[in-house]
Amino acid sequence: MKKTIQANINGNVYYIDEDAYNLLSNYLKQIRSAFPGEEGNEIVGDIESRISELFDERVTAGAKVIIYEDVNDVIAIMGKPSDFSYNNDDQQTRPDKENYRAPFADKQPTDAKPRKTLYRNMDDKVFGGVISGLAIYLGWDVTIMRVLIVILSIMTQLWPMCIIYLVAWMIIPPANTPRRALEMRGNPVTVDTIGQSVLRQTPPPYNGKETNDNLFANLFSIIGKCIVGFFGLLGSVAALVATGFFIFFFVALIAFTCFDSITLLANFSHQFYHCTVSFAPTIYALGCMSMSLCFIIPGVALAWAAACFLFKNKGAGKTTILVGVLLEVLAIVATFILMIFANRYTHFC
Amino acid sequence: MATNIDNLKSQMRKGMLEFCVLLLFRRSDAYVSEIIAKLKDAHLIVVEGTLYPLLTRLKNDGLLTYRWEESPTGPPRKYYSITPLGTRFLEELNRSWDEISTTVNHLIDKNK
Numbered sequence: 001m002k003k004t005i006q007a008n009i010n011g012n013v014y015y016i017d018e019d020a021y022n023l024l025s026n027y028l029k030q031i032r033s034a035f036p037g038e039e040g041n042e043i044v045g046d047i048e049s050r051i052s053e054l055f056d057e058r059v060t061a062g063a064k065v066i067i068y069e070d071v072n073d074v075i076a077i078m079g080k081p082s083d084f085s086y087n088n089d090d091q092q093t094r095p096d097k098e099n100y101r102a103p104f105a106d107k108q109p110t111d112a113k114p115r116k117t118l119y120r121n122m123d124d125k126v127f128g129g130v131i132s133g134l135a136i137y138l139g140w141d142v143t144i145m146r147v148l149i150v151i152l153s154i155m156t157q158l159w160p161m162c163i164i165y166l167v168a169w170m171i172i173p174p175a176n177t178p179r180r181a182l183e184m185r186g187n188p189v190t191v192d193t194i195g196q197s198v199l200r201q202t203p204p205p206y207n208g209k210e211t212n213d214n215l216f217a218n219l220f221s222i223i224g225k226c227i228v229g230f231f232g233l234l235g236s237v238a239a240l241v242a243t244g245f246f247i248f249f250f251v252a253l254i255a256f257t258c259f260d261s262i263t264l265l266a267n268f269s270h271q272f273y274h275c276t277v278s279f280a281p282t283i284y285a286l287g288c289m290s291m292s293l294c295f296i297i298p299g300v301a302l303a304w305a306a307a308c309f310l311f312k313n314k315g316a317g318k319t320t321i322l323v324g325v326l327l328e329v330l331a332i333v334a335t336f337i338l339m340i341f342a343n344r345y346t347h348f349c
Numbered sequence: 350m351a352t353n354i355d356n357l358k359s360q361m362r363k364g365m366l367e368f369c370v371l372l373l374f375r376r377s378d379a380y381v382s383e384i385i386a387k388l389k390d391a392h393l394i395v396v397e398g399t400l401y402p403l404l405t406r407l408k409n410d411g412l413l414t415y416r417w418e419e420s421p422t423g424p425p426r427k428y429y430s431i432t433p434l435g436t437r438f439l440e441e442l443n444r445s446w447d448e449i450s451t452t453v454n455h456l457i458d459k460n461k
Contacts, residue, residue: 011424031398039405046381046401049426053382079396 004065010045010052014059016066024051024071026178033179034081047078116186119175127305128169136184159298163325166301170321225310232306239299246292253285283345287338293331297324362393368446369393370403371431371439374413378430404429412438 003018016024028044035043054074055066063070121132124142135145153161175184301324304316316324369391373384381404388394407413412435418428431439 035402039409043401043405046405046427047398049424050381050385050397050401052424077397079398081398083396083398 009055010049012052012056014052014055014066015064016071017068020066020068020071023068023075027071027075029178031081033177051078117180117183118172119180119184120169120172121184122174122176123181127165127309129174130165130168130172133172133175133184162298162301163328166321166325170318170325228306228309232303232310235299235302235304235306237299239296239303242292242295242299246289246296249285249288249292253282253289256281256285283338284342287335287342290331290334290338294328294335297328297331366393366399366403367407368439368442370400370407371412371435371442374429374431374435375439378428380418380426380428382426384429407435411435 004015005018005021007014007016007021007024028048031047032040032044034040051074054077055070058066058070116137118137119133120129121136122129124132126132126146131146131149132142135142138145149161173180175181301316308314308316366388369388370384373379373387381400385394385397385400388400389397394400404413408415408429411432413429414432415427415429417425420426
């Protein structure tokens, strides 16, 4: 049994097996990278429409679903970009294939060793692929790097590292194209290497048999999911409790603003503070609200991240993360300022 | 040496490809799939992908133009035709081909 994906190619809808879909989508990405720019759009459009014609032949012949072999056949008919992408000018000056580079690679000097670029590794990631990308950039082992980062973040009480991670997630671009994946590893970007990397990325067809090798992998993935689930739960509980506090202090704030706050406090609690000015409780309530906010944002972020990971949803967008981090920083600063003010005008009994 | 011969052969074929594609449009307009079928019959292309960058380039150079034609099944398809500029270009190529082929044939005959 295989999962089937509905795909729209050039305005026609096809049912495609998942493995076949991945192969086709990687193939199209490979072509896309080989033909940049406006002209490339047109070429890719033409090729897509031809692929849809070839699929039509199969559908007319009675195929209900496009399978892996169909896509392989189509790729064999269409050819790899390295077989057919050449510029008119390159044609004469191209007897040696070794020196040939894709048009877009011309910007780099031919003999310079291409430098690695820091990207988020999308092939091997837990949350955003930040650490994985950094490990490749520095040439370290990913697992050791992850363990070190986890230890470091526990030692620094989690939040600073979490914020740094979120900021890095936001700033570092993802290696989501074959070209970027090559740049990430410092490999030269040529049509041939792109082709290889695309083929490497595409998993072989799923033959319907689950092997025992996957048992341990499954076990680890279950344990991993449990850990992520636990953190997600922790995040949601923190967010819920903090929201409760937030609402409580909000109500208190309204009460303090509407009524005589000092009398109200005196009735509310016997051993409360001696306030020197009447607006001190208001500031206090505001401070507590922003302090709750300091916990709500990371709590929600943690819960959200865990949910995205567990249910394989798309993560938060850049803007969302940016706004979240900004709000968090603002809330922390506001809490400090408000609490300092509130304490200045209050004496403990 | 074998690779060199293959390379040379493919160079020759590639050099001829644009000329042949324009030739196919001389009499009548055509869909890409028709052109592909004819080129494959003539063993001029191995993989179909070769043709698309070529057609786009010829179109951008103003030698070919296309219009969208409704098709009985599926979405509209590109229907290519040659432009006056393309016709002139083709005649030019034709002349130089005649020269080359005369020279080469002459050499072949002479050295038999």
